[in-house]
Amino acid sequence: xxxxxxxxxxxxxxxALRADGTRHLFSLQALFAEAHQLRDLAVKPHxxxxxxxxxxxxxxxxxxxxxxxxxxxxxxxxxQPRVRAYLDRWRASFELFGDGPRFLQLAxxxxxxxxxxxxxxxxxxxxxxxxxxxxxxxxxxxxTRSLQTARAALNLLTFQCFSPCGLIGVATWDARQxxxxxxxxxxxxxxxxxxxxxxxxxxETVARNLLTKQIVADTIADGWGKPVWEMPVxxxxxxxxxxxxxxxYLGRLLPLSRAIRLHENGTAIILGTxxxxxxxxxxxxxxxxxxxxxxxxxxxxxxxxxxIWRQLHAITVKRRAKSDAVSGxxxxxxxxxxxxxxxxxxxxxxxxxAKIEDVIEATYSAPPELFDPFGQAAYEAGVAHAETAxxxxxxxxxxxxxxxxxxxxxxxxxRQDFWTTVEQGLDALFTAARExxxxxxFVASPWGRAVxxxxxxxxxxxxxxxxxxxxxxxxxxxxLLHAAPAADQTTKKxxxxxx
Numbered sequence: 001x002x003x004x005x006x007x008x009x010x011x012x013x014x015x016a017l018r019a020d021g022t023r024h025l026f027s028l029q030a031l032f033a034e035a036h037q038l039r040d041l042a043v044k045p046h047x048x049x050x051x052x053x054x055x056x057x058x059x060x061x062x063x064x065x066x067x068x069x070x071x072x073x074x075x076x077x078x079x080q081p082r083v084r085a086y087l088d089r090w091r092a093s094f095e096l097f098g099d100g101p102r103f104l105q106l107a108x109x110x111x112x113x114x115x116x117x118x119x120x121x122x123x124x125x126x127x128x129x130x131x132x133x134x135x136x137x138x139x140x141x142x143x144t145r146s147l148q149t150a151r152a153a154l155n156l157l158t159f160q161c162f163s164p165c166g167l168i169g170v171a172t173w174d175a176r177q178x179x180x181x182x183x184x185x186x187x188x189x190x191x192x193x194x195x196x197x198x199x200x201x202x203x204e205t206v207a208r209n210l211l212t213k214q215i216v217a218d219t220i221a222d223g224w225g226k227p228v229w230e231m232p233v234x235x236x237x238x239x240x241x242x243x244x245x246x247x248x249y250l251g252r253l254l255p256l257s258r259a260i261r262l263h264e265n266g267t268a269i270i271l272g273t274x275x276x277x278x279x280x281x282x283x284x285x286x287x288x289x290x291x292x293x294x295x296x297x298x299x300x301x302x303x304x305x306x307x308i309w310r311q312l313h314a315i316t317v318k319r320r321a322k323s324d325a326v327s328g329x330x331x332x333x334x335x336x337x338x339x340x341x342x343x344x345x346x347x348x349x350x351x352x353x354a355k356i357e358d359v360i361e362a363t364y365s366a367p368p369e370l371f372d373p374f375g376q377a378a379y380e381a382g383v384a385h386a387e388t389a390x391x392x393x394x395x396x397x398x399x400x401x402x403x404x405x406x407x408x409x410x411x412x413x414x415r416q417d418f419w420t421t422v423e424q425g426l427d428a429l430f431t432a433a434r435e436x437x438x439x440x441x442f443v444a445s446p447w448g449r450a451v452x453x454x455x456x457x458x459x460x461x462x463x464x465x466x467x468x469x470x471x472x473x474x475x476x477x478x479x480l481l482h483a484a485p486a487a488d489q490t491t492k493k494x495x496x497x498x499x
Contacts, residue, residue, distance in 0.1 A: 004097040004098075004149070004264040004265075004266070005095070005097060005098065006095070006096035006097055006149045006150075006152075006153065007091060007094055007095050007096070008027065008028055008094040008095075008096060008103055008153055009027060009028045009029050009087045009088075009091050009094045010027050010028075010029060010091070011027050011149075011150075012024075012025035012026055012027050012030065012150060013025055013026075013027065013149070013150035013151075013153040013154060014026045014027070014028070014031050014041070014051060014154070015041065015042040015043055015154075016031060016038045016039075016040065016041050016042055016202060017038060017039040017040050017041075017042045018037070018038060018039065019037055019038070019039055021039070023042045025150055026038075028058065028087055028094065029084065029087055031055075031202070032055075032058075032079075032080055032083045032084065032087075033080065033084070035080070035201065035202045035203035035206065036080075036201050036202075036203040036204075037201065038201060038202040038203075039200075039201065039202070040198075040202055040205070041202065043154070044127060044359060045346035045347070045348070045359045045360065045361035046126065046158055046161070046162050046187075046346070046348045046359050047154060047157075047158050048344075048346060048361070049161065049162075049187055049194045049287070049346060049348075050154075050157045050158040050160075050161040050162065050187070051154075051157065052196060052205075052206075052209065052287075053161065053187075053253045053254065054157060054253070054254060055206050056206065056209060056210065056211075056253060057227050057250055057253040057254055058083060058086065058087065058227075059079055059083055059206055059210060060210060060211070060249075060250060061086060061226070061227050061230070061250055062079070062082040062083045062085070062086035062087075063075055063078060063079065063082055063210075065212070065213055066210065066212050066213070067212060067213045067214065068212050068213070068214045069212060069214070069334065071212065072210060072212050072334055075207075075210075076203075076207050079203070079206070079207065080203075090229055090230070093229035093230075093232075094229070096149060096152065096153055096156075096262065097149075097262060097264055101229065101232065102261075102262075103153070103156070103229070104156055104157060104160050104228070104254060104255075104256060104260070105156075105260050105261050105262065106173060106233065106234075106256065106259045106260065106261065106274065107232070107234050107235075108173060108174040108234065108235060109171055109172070109173050109259055109260075109261045109270055109272070110171065110172045110261075110270065111171060111172070111270050112169075112170040112171055112172050112177055112178075112272075118263055118268030118269055118270055118271075119169055119268060119269050119270070119271040120267065120268060120269075121152060121155075121262070121263070121266060121267050121268055121269050123159075123269065123271065124152070124155035124156055124158075124159040124260075124269065125151070125155045125159075126155075126158060126159060126162060126163070126348075126356065127359075148266075149266065152262065152266060156260065156262070157254075159185075159258065159260075160185060160254070160255045160256060160257050160258060160260070160274075161185055161186065161187040161188075161255060161257075162185050162187050162188045162348045163182070163184075163185040163188070163257055163258055164184055164185075164188055164350050164354040164355075164356060165181070165182055165183045165184045165188075165354045166181065166182065166353075166354045167180060167181055168180065168181065168182045168258070168271065168272060168273055169271050169272060170272055171259050171261075171270050171271065171272030173235070173236060173259050173272065174234075174235035174236060174237075176236055178259050178272030178273040178274075179272075179273040180273075181273070182257070182258065182273040182274070183257075183276055183277070184257075184277075184279075184350075184354075185255055185257035185258070185277065186252060186255050186257065186277040186279075186283075186285065187285070187348065188348055188350060189279045189299065190298065190299050190301045191301045191302045191303065191347055191348065191349040191350055192285065192288045192289075192299040192300065192301060192302070192347065193288065193289055193299075193300050193301065193302045193308060193311070193315065193345055193346070193347045194285075194287040194288060194329075194345070194346055194347065195287055195289065195315050195328060195329045195332075195343055195344065195345045195346075196208075196209050196287060196329070196331075196343070196344045196345075197209060197331065197332065197335060197341055197342070197343060197344075198341075198342035198343070198344050198363065208331065208335055209287075209329075209331045210331065210334075211249070211286060211330055211331055211334070212334065215319075215330055215333070215334070216249045218322045219284050219319075219330060220247075220248070220249045220283065220284060220286075221247045221248075221282060221283055222243060222244070222247040222248040222251075223248060223249065224248060224249055224250060225244045225247075225248020225249055225250045225251040225252075226244055226248070226250055226251060227250050227251065227253070227254060228244075228245050228251055228254050228255075228256060229254075231244045231245070231251065233245055233256060233275065242275055245275055246275055246276065246277050246278065246283075247278065247282070247283060249286070252277065252283065255274075255275070255277060256274045256275045257274045257275060257277060258271060258272070258273065258274040259271070259272040259273060259274045260274070279299075280297055280298065280299060281297055284325075284330075285299070286329060286330045286331065287329045287330075287331075288300065288329065289311075289314050289315045289317075289327070289328045289329065290325055290326055290327060291314055291326060292325075292326050297325055297326070300314055300315065301347075302347030302349055302360060303349065304349060304357060304358055304360075305415075307362070307419065307423060308345045308347075308360070308362050309362065309364060309423065309426060309429075310383050310386075310387075312343070312364060312366065312370065312379065313370070313376040313377075313379045313380040313383065314328065315328045315329070315343065315345065316328055316332065316343070316366060316370045316371045316376060317376065318332055318333040318371055319332075319333040320333065332371070337368045337371050338368050339368060340365050340366065340367050340368065341365070341366055341368070342363055342364070342365055342366075343363065343364050343366050344361065344362075344363050345361065345362050345363075345364070346359070346360060346361035346362075347359070347360050347361075364426075365430075366430070367430055367433060367434045369433050369434045369436065370430070370433045370434075374436045375433040375434065375436055376433070377436075378432050378433050378435070378436045378437045378438070379429060379430075379432065379433040381432075381437075381438075381439045381442065382429045382432045382433070382437070382442060382447050383429070385439075385442045385443075385447070385448065385451060386422055386451045389418070389422075389451045389452065389454075389455045390415060390418055390419070390455070392455065392480060392481050392482070392483055393414055393415070393418055393455045393458055393459055393481060394411055394414065394415065395477075395480040395481075395483070396459055396463070396477035396478065396480040396481035397409050397410055397411060397414045397459065397462055397463060397477065398411070398477075399473075399476050399477040399480050400463040400473045400474060400476065400477035401473075403469075403472065403473035403476050403477075404469060404470065404473045410462040410463075413461075413462055414458050414459065414461075414462045415458075417457070417458035417461055417462065418454050418455055418458040421453075421454035421457055421458065422450060422451055422454035422455075424450075425446070425447065425450030425451075425454070428445070428446040428447040428449075428450050429447045431446065431447070432445060432446075432447050455481060456481065459477065459478070459481050463477055
């Protein structure tokens with residue numbers, strides 16, 4: 001019989017910030033009860049995305065809606081009492097251990113070999129170095145590190161959302177062996193950027209990111225669905241439950257991408273391949289941004305070398321009609337934005353070989369004009385203007401290095417210097433969106449001056465002119481640094497990137 005207990009509805013495990021900035025752990029019941037007084041979650045970027053999926057799933061299941069825009073605008077007073085009753089009703093499904101239903105764990109799961117002691121539980125923490133996991137975030141990991149139950153709960157939730165594809169151990173699920181390879185968990189494909197609207201409190205953040213049944217019916221293959229604890233997957237032949245878990249809105253919010261069973265001692269797990277989650281075009285993730293590239297729909301990806309602010313014009317595109325496939329997160333279209341709002345963006349970046357490279361996040365105060373097509377066009381043109389300057393900088397550094405026979409040229413250092421500096425002038429780009437600055441006016445605008453100054457500073461830092469030869473090479477490169485773009489180059493680049 002099981003001896004370890006941990007119920008996520010009543011025992012603290014979710015890190016959040018109080019209004020005074022202090023960090024505390026909260027149970028699900030306590031978190032919702034105090035959400036209108038809590039400032040924010042206090043977690044890593046990928047953990048935030050996973051936790052928000054859980055909070056949204058519980059809220060939307062408790063409300064069984066909202067059905068449409070009118071209900072969305074009026075449902076806030078119902079959230080806390082309905083969630084409290086819902087968590088009481090489904091309390092047994094939120095046990096982390098025990099012989100009954102378990103949170104995000106498969107029943108009838110056992111080790112493939114009787115003498116298998118299991119996989120280290122630290123494998124669930126994607127920020128640690130365990131086994132084959134890269135030491136991106138941790139330099140002193142141990143296979144025997146014992147996780148506290150609170151941390152184990154957060155790790156389990158996040159791992160089910162973000163575990164990358166690749167080889168995995170084999171387990172036995174209902175007398176069948178699991179596959180040796182697995183695909184990405186649903187939040188990880190293409191290093192997709194996830195975006196949320198932030199409120200002044202955690203309650204406001206949850207409310208702003210709710211979807212309506214109407215939007216879900218228009219955009220998601222199998223519609224609303226049920227959370228996985230309401231329609232559990234007990235064995236590989238539960239086809240209806242598996243379809244609900246992988247293709248419905250509520251079912252997919254809390255994925256079972258890996259077959260997992262926690263050992264009672266907290267140091268080991270049974271781990272294997274879980275359910276397979278179809279990606280676009282079969283399913284559209286609600287917090288992702290969908291773009292059109294080379295006539296194909298795809299999610300907007302993150303990369304280490306490209307700051308997310310350079311793609312905000314795509315993230316803020318509102319879905320305005322049923323036929324709109326290209327848009328930012330679905331919840332953005334429900335919010336009437338008439339003042340500056342905070343947009344949180346984050347991504348879990350993996351390489352082509354599924355190796356974890358980094359997690360990133362950023363928060364931007366976006367003016368309402370950035371959600372308007374004309375403001376987006378101005379912002380995008382401003383980004384293209386900066387990218388043209390970055391190209392000129394590269395050409396200038398190349399000419400300088402060729403003249404002095406320097407190999408390799410300082411391309412990467414110059415690029416990094418430029419983008420780091422120009423980001424400091426981001427307020428001027430938001431002003432351009434607010435004022436809907438036309439493309440031809442960017443050169444003389446505050447943003448144009450910020451771009452020009454950043455390019456010149458990066459060039460000077462990487463191309464010294466202390467000797468006569470250096471001075472001559474510097475002058476050669478300087479002519480390319482200030483080269484005018486070809487006719488319509490900025491416009492063409494803007495169109496290509498928006499498509």
